[in-house]
Amino acid sequence: MAIFDKDRFLSHLEGEERQIGSRILDIAAKAYTENEPAYSDFLDPRGQEIAVSIVRGVGALAYQFSGGFRGAERQRLAVFPDYYPRERVDIPLAAVNLDGAGDFSQVGHRDVLGAVLGCGIKREKLGDIILTGQGAQVVMTPEIVPAVVHNLQAVQKVPVYVTEIDLEQLEPAAQQVKEIKTTVASLRLDAVAGAGFGTSRSQMVRDIKAGKVKVNWKTIENPARSIEVGDVISVRGKGRLEVAEQLGLTRKGRINLLLRRYI
Secondary structure: OHHHOHHHHHOOOOHHHHHHHHHHHHHHHHHHHHOOOEEEEEEOHHHHHHHHHHHHHHOOEEEEEEOOOOOOOOEEEEEEEOOOOHHHOOOOOEEEEEEEOOOOOOOOHHHHHHHHHOOOOOHHHEEEEEEOOOEEEEEEOHHHHHHHHHHOOEEOOEEEEEEEEOHHHOOOOOOOEEEEEEEEOOOEHHHHHHHHHOOOHHHHHHHHHOOOEEEOOEEOOOOOOEOOOOOEEEEOOOEEEEEEEEEEEOOOOOEEEEEEEEO
16 A cells, blocks of 8 residues: 555664564554554564654554553554544553562563573563562563463573463562763763763773664664763663753863763
């Protein structure tokens, strides 16, 4: 259908983002032609931005997101005809609980993610991971629950007992935020990220060029990329921070910043 011409919708996207956009356009076409809701896998915030721009561009369609709980970062998209009753849209979501039979205090988010992926699960089938102290909770698409329940036996050598739970049993913790007041010579990505994560500028340049750094959930490999107030910078293995405020200049002409680092 000409209305879903991929060259028109995806010309500004490259690489992985173009693949995401292509899948979203296919979902929109399905909802449009079948007059029923169609659903994506889990999308990060950048993927959600791409999805919204495409669905709005099509017209005659509505959308909504859900990640299983308020504030979830990774969410599934539902696309449906704009006349379709929203109360009938039920985005398929499920969750499992990992009950650790040992010391779980040294287990991190990436450890849990790696253990679940080790069951043969694709990343896009997984939503947010919540660490509970004695284990973890993982949001996912319903069809992969049996594989995780039956195959996941340990995380970082800590045995786990896995059971399916209702979404109402999810226990998202309040996110801890550390405010950082700092000064930088310029609003280059390497300078701001280095200051926020307590890393030397040279190390941050290496991380950026290695594809480990995202701005607003988009991988950036240019250390000189300009940063603005409101931008969110994430570094693989280090977490993320928000550029909250620009607080003027010091007497030596450096830029005062207020950063919020999520820990």
